[in-house]
Amino acid sequence: MSYRTTRRQVLSSAIVASVSSARLTVDCAQAAEEPLSGAFSRNNLYFGSAVRIEEVVRNQDFRNLLLHECDYFTPEVALKWAAVERSPGSFNFTSMDALANFALANRKRLCGHTLLWHKSVPHWATALLFEKDGWRIVQRYFEAAFSRYGHAIDRWDVVNEPIETGYRMDGLRNSIFLQAFGTDYVARALWEARQLAPGAKLMINEFGLEYDLRVEHDRRYHLLKLLERLRQAGVPLDGIGLQAHLDLSKGALSADVLGRFLKEIADLGLFIVISELDVKEHEYILPVEQRDNRVADETRRYLDIAFGQPAVRGLITWGLSDRHSWLQVTQEDVARYPNAWKDGSTPGVNRGLPFDYSLKPKPMYRAIADSVRRLR
Ligand code: G3I
Numbered sequence: 001m002s003y004r005t006t007r008r009q010v011l012s013s014a015i016v017a018s019v020s021s022a023r024l025t026v027d028c029a030q031a032a033e034e035p036l037s038g039a040f041s042r043n044n045l046y047f048g049s050a051v052r053i054e055e056v057v058r059n060q061d062f063r064n065l066l067l068h069e070c071d072y073f074t075p076e077v078a079l080k081w082a083a084v085e086r087s088p089g090s091f092n093f094t095s096m097d098a099l100a101n102f103a104l105a106n107r108k109r110l111c112g113h114t115l116l117w118h119k120s121v122p123h124w125a126t127a128l129l130f131e132k133d134g135w136r137i138v139q140r141y142f143e144a145a146f147s148r149y150g151h152a153i154d155r156w157d158v159v160n161e162p163i164e165t166g167y168r169m170d171g172l173r174n175s176i177f178l179q180a181f182g183t184d185y186v187a188r189a190l191w192e193a194r195q196l197a198p199g200a201k202l203m204i205n206e207f208g209l210e211y212d213l214r215v216e217h218d219r220r221y222h223l224l225k226l227l228e229r230l231r232q233a234g235v236p237l238d239g240i241g242l243q244a245h246l247d248l249s250k251g252a253l254s255a256d257v258l259g260r261f262l263k264e265i266a267d268l269g270l271f272i273v274i275s276e277l278d279v280k281e282h283e284y285i286l287p288v289e290q291r292d293n294r295v296a297d298e299t300r301r302y303l304d305i306a307f308g309q310p311a312v313r314g315l316i317t318w319g320l321s322d323r324h325s326w327l328q329v330t331q332e333d334v335a336r337y338p339n340a341w342k343d344g345s346t347p348g349v350n351r352g353l354p355f356d357y358s359l360k361p362k363p364m365y366r367a368i369a370d371s372v373r374r375l376r
Contacts, residue, residue, distance in 0.1 A: 171222025
């Protein structure tokens with residue numbers, strides 16, 4: 001790889017060298033058995049996590065844990081458009097380069113997350129997208145990303161979260177991309193990606209598809225309709241990322257509903273990745289053991305359904321440790337219990353990932369391991 005060398009890269013290269021040359025000895029108390037990646041790969045699946053390279057650089061224990069458990073990394077932020085092209089035509093791939101170097105040096109695979117996402121459009125681009133040759137700036141970003149990482153990334157989230165219910169008959173999100181380029185923008189982005197990366201797997205990544213709720217029913221319906229249209233038109237789409245941000249306030253998961261949905265995706269000839277699994281808690285007032293068991297039970301229920309579908313290729317959690325989770329205990333969460341935590345204690349962090357704040361495995365880790373081991 002011939003990236004420009006930066007101070008941070010030198011640092012991360014040193015880390016890569018020290019980690020890859022050392023035998024990985026994750027504390028037995030952390031993960032007493034075969035890593036998840038091993039159990040997954042025996043079932044022709046992969047296991048990975050979203051990663052912010054800054055956390056990897058800072059913390060050796062965490063770095064070792066990631067390398068031990070995962071065979072796939074998704075950049076949590078580093079490849080997004082707003083993160084890399086802060087001014088027109090000037091790309092800063094420092095973080096993504098460091099993550100790519102770290103992954104490749106340790107023989108891990110990488111997901112190209114994510115190209116077109118309405119929440120990650122650089123401010124300077126919002127007006128320019130509407131000009132006559134507005135697509136050109138999308139093309140320029142795609143060219144920069146594919147030319148730099150085309151050799152390192154074999155699976156790309158080309159369009160993220162294109163569905164939004166309650167506004168348009170076709171269920172497409174009225175995003176800046178739709179407003180600037182019309183409903184064809186999804187197909188156009190996929191064709192663009194195919195041209196730049198003929199051998200890569202191209203995906204749409206979507207959230208809010210798990211529960212037996214009216215709004216999620218509508219989301220599933222509109223996503224399937226979009227996928228049908230794209231397949232009928234011969235648009236190059238290979239797989240679907242189901243984010244799976246599970247939520248303990250949303251009621252029960254239904255094996256019938258979710259299983260049927262996964263089958264309908266598979267019947268369209270698409271593969272499936274569980275791309276951003278984590279669990280938002282609800283009852284923060286419970287003892288920690290109960291909180292952890294609820295998170296684990298929900299994970300187990302979800303994965304038992306998901307792994308019943310042979311089109312599922314892998315599982316990525318949205319972070320590995322609660323220390324780095326994007327999920328927060330909100331003020332509304334705390335306000336549900338006006339009489340709690342009066343002694344100055346707090347509910348702590350949301351405990352929706354496999355390892356806790358101090359990197360100890362939790363029941364969710366066991367639930368993931370059990371779900372995949374039950375497959376054999
Ligand atoms: O890097 C800066 C740091 O320098 C600064 O001190 C800090 C102050 O807030 O901000 C840091 O950047 C933040 C970054 O996360 C790293 O923590 C950004 O402001 C923040 O917007 C960014 O949020 C990310 C978000 O996507 C937007 O990119 C979350 O970490 C990330 O988990 C989230 O991921 C999304 C998926 O891509 C799509 N699906 C939903 C998922 C959760 O929202």
